[in-house]
Structures are given as structure tokens and as C-alpha cells.
Amino acid sequence: MTAMAEAVVDLDAIAHNAGVLAAASGPAGMMAVVKADGFGHGAAEVARTALRHGATWLGVASVPEALALRAQGFTEPLLLWLYPPTETFDEVLRAGIDVSVGGVEALEALADAADRTGTVATVHLKIDTGMSRGGAPVEEWMQLFTWARKFESAGLLRVRGLWSHLAGAEDPQSAHLRTQLHEFEVGRQTALTAGIDPPILHLANSAAGLQVPEARHDLLRAGIGLYGIEPVPGRSFGLRPAMTVRAQVLLTKRVPAGTGVSYGPDFFTDRETTLALVPLGFADGVPRQAAGRAEFLVHGVRCPVAGRVSMDQVVLDVGDLPVRAGEYAVMFGPGDGGEPTAAEWAAWAGTNPNDILTGIGARVSRRYEGAP
Numbered sequence: 314m315t316a317m318a319e320a321v322v323d324l325d326a327i328a329h330n331a332g333v334l335a336a337a338s339g340p341a342g343m344m345a346v347v348k349a350d351g352f353g354h355g356a357a358e359v360a361r362t363a364l365r366h367g368a369t370w371l372g373v374a375s376v377p378e379a380l381a382l383r384a385q386g387f388t389e390p391l392l393l394w395l396y397p398p399t400e401t402f403d404e405v406l407r408a409g410i411d412v413s414v415g416g417v418e419a420l421e422a423l424a425d426a427a428d429r430t431g432t433v434a435t436v437h438l439k440i441d442t443g444m445s446r447g448g449a450p451v452e453e454w455m456q457l458f459t460w461a462r463k464f465e466s467a468g469l470l471r472v473r474g475l476w477s478h479l480a481g482a483e484d485p486q487s488a489h490l491r492t493q494l495h496e497f498e499v500g501r502q503t504a505l506t507a508g509i510d511p512p513i514l515h516l517a518n519s520a521a522g523l524q525v526p527e528a529r530h531d532l533l534r535a536g537i538g539l540y541g542i543e544p545v546p547g548r549s550f551g552l553r554p555a556m557t558v559r560a561q562v563l564l565t566k567r568v569p570a571g572t573g574v575s576y577g578p579d580f581f582t583d584r585e586t587t588l589a590l591v592p593l594g595f596a597d598g599v600p601r602q603a604a605g606r607a608e609f610l611v612h613g614v615r616c617p618v619a620g621r622v623s624m625d626q627v628v629l630d631v632g633d634l635p636v637r638a639g640e641y642a643v644m645f646g647p648g649d650g651g652e653p654t655a656a657e658w659a660a661w662a663g664t665n666p667n668d669i670l671t672g673i674g675a676r677v678s679r680r681y682e683g684a685p
């Protein structure tokens with residue numbers, strides 16, 4: 314069976330990007346963030362490649378994501394950072410997975426689990442330094458550290474990391490970033506006061522790792538850069554986009570001027586033209602909001618999406634190009650061959666490239682090129 318629509322993942326690009334990010338990392342190296350199925354690229358394939366090219370850690374959001382990596386044979390240090398309040402952690406601790414903790418309830422649950430399973434819970438204490446998302450708020454830092462120290466003394470828990478997440482690092486001089494860097498240092502000092510001296514401090518994402526040396530600390534948590542999206546608009550670190558999404562044209566038809574296309578219709582051809590049907594729709598990650606601006610590359614030429622994006626398909630206005638069924642229409646790729654990039658799709662849809670990459674649906678088959 315040939316794939317009607319596919320996402321081709323270039324593992325050589327992932328390897329290259331891992332090398333660039335690892336070179337910008339602190340002494341504990343680089344964490345390959347492979348949550349959301351490796352930003353849509355395939356968690357296991359990305360993890361394997363990144364680990365061979367400089368990554369020392371893996372990071373995911375959820376318990377099922379972490380357990381899946383262990384089940385696939387990944388034995389490297391692995392951190393997870395989101396779980397429900399009812400999580401018991403037995404399986405997580407048996408699998409040797411590090412857990413992010415931002416509150417005393419989770420510390421207690423982990424200590425209980427360690428006691429039950431005869432293990433030691435390895436945790437990274439997460440402090441909120443100004444993003445107001447996960448992590449302990451400043452007024453709870455001391456309490457968190459004090460309880461962590463208590464469970465450490467009881468032999469149930471080991472604090473391996475102290476960490477926080479940045480709201481943005483695109484502008485190294487931004488006042489908000491500077492405040493977060495300062496708050497993280499305050500957090501470290503507060504931890505030391507409570508008798509906690511975590512060996513691994515981590516704060517930086519791709520952008521911070523690449524251009525804010527003060528944010529690097531011991532470990533760089535790299536997501537978007539690993540997948541080849543330049544994390545700082547207007548600056549190139551030589552990263553290579555790893556994913557190309559394309560689909561075969563299913564049929565073409567010649568239509569006169571004034572022909573209505575797709576739902577509504579709210580698009581009418583302005584001349585006699587050829588329309589090409591491409592089996593990628595919003596269920597596959599083509600954003601509906603991009604209609605009116607979006608383009609695919611077909612027959613070597615950028616062609617606009619005509620009319621609304623349907624669930625399973627789009628129609629391209631290919632003009633007088635001699636496009637035939639079976640030819641590939643490229644939604645996005647590295648951009649080398651004139652095709653749009655994920656960053657361009659993000660601009661057309663009013664979103665970010667992460668949204669475009671993770672939005673590529675399960676129906677689009679993944680194919681791997683290059684060496685892991």
C-alpha cells in the first residue's frame with residue numbers, strides 16, 4: 314500500500330540539530346524533549362537519534378509518554394513533568410523515571426510510593442520564576458525544599474534537579490527574562506538555605522541555550538530546535554527542519570472562470586484554471602485559518618489553496634501547470650526546494666511552528682530517511 318499522505322522525517326537533520334544543541338549545553342548535557350510523539354516526528358526515532366548525537370537526557374510531559382519510552386528500551390535518564398493529583402507513581406519509580414515536583418502533595422505521594430516499592434524517588438524540584446504556569450510559587454519554595462529535605466533524610470527521595478521554565482528567550486535583554494534569571498538564582502540560594510543542593514540546575518530551552526549563556530546552567534532542555542525550527546526569529550543557528558509533509562494529487566480538473574471551490578463556496582476562480590485535489594485536511598493538521606494565504610509546492614511552483622480547508626482534503630489552484638494525478642504536493646519542508654516551511658504555515662495560520670508540527674495527524678504516515 315502506498316501512502317496517500319506522508320510525513321518524511323530526516324533523521325540526519327535531527328542528528329545535526331542535536332549536535333548543535335549539545336554543543337551549547339552545560340556539563341550535564343542536553344535533554345531531548347520528545348513529548349507529543351517527538352513534536353509529531355516519532356518519539357522513539359527522535360530519542361534514538363538525539364541520544365546518539367549528543368543528548369544525555371530525555372524529557373516528556375506525561376506518565377504514559379515516559380513509560381512508553383522505557384517499554385521501548387530507553388534506559389537513559391528520563392524526566393516527566395505533568396501528572397494528575399491522583400497519580401500513585403509506583404510504576405514510574407519502578408521504571409526509574411525522574412519526576413518534576415512543584416508541591417508538597419506530590420512529594421508525599423512520591424515518598425509513599427518509594428516506601429511501597431522499595432525504591433528511592435528521584436525528583437527535580439520545579440519553581441515558578443515568573444511564567445505562572447507549573448512549579449511552586451515563590452511563597453511555597455521554602456516549604457517545598459523543607460519537605461524534600463525531610464524525605465531525603467528518610468532515604469525515600471533524592472533531589473537530582475532544580476528547574477524552571479522560561480516564558481521566552483527570543484530577546485536576551487528582555488526585562489521578563491532578566492527577572493526570571495534572577496528569580497532562579499534566588500530559588501537556588503533558598504534551596505541551599507534549606508539544605509538542598511541539587512546537582513543539576515536547568516532552565517534553558519532551545520532559544521536560551523543557543524543565545525543566553527547565563528541561562529544554560531547544567532542542562533539544556535531542547536525541543537523545537539531539535540526539530541530544526543530556528544527558535545529566534547531572524548537569527549540562524551544552522552538548524553535543519555526535519556519534517557516534510559506531502560501528499561499525492563488525487564485528481565485534476567480544468568474549470569472556467571467563476572467556478573466556486575470547496576465549502577460555501579466563498580472562493581471563485583478568477584480565470585480558466587486547473588484545480589488539483591490533495592488529500593490533506595484539517596484532520597491531518599492543515600490549519601483552517603490558513604485558507605486564503607496558504608500555498609503548497611506542486612510541479613516545482615507555489616500554488617495557493619483555493620477555498621476552505623476540508624477535513625480530509627484541500628483544492629489547489631495550479632493555473633496552467635501540467636499537474637497530473639500521482640504527483641506530490643508538498644505542504645511544508647525545509648524550504649530548500651522552494652516549498653513552504655512550517656514557520657510560513659505558522660504565519661499563515663496565526664500560530665507557532667510547534668502547533669503546525671504537532672498538529673500533523675496520525676493518519677499521515679511517518680517515513681524515516683537518514684541514519685538514526
Ligand SMILES: Cc1ncc(COP(=O)(O)O)c(C=O)c1O
Binds near residue numbers: 346518
Ligand atoms: C518544560 C519544557 N522544557 C523545555 C521545552 C523545550 O522548549 P523549546 O521547544 O523552546 O526548546 C519544552 C517544550 O515546550 C517544555 O515544555
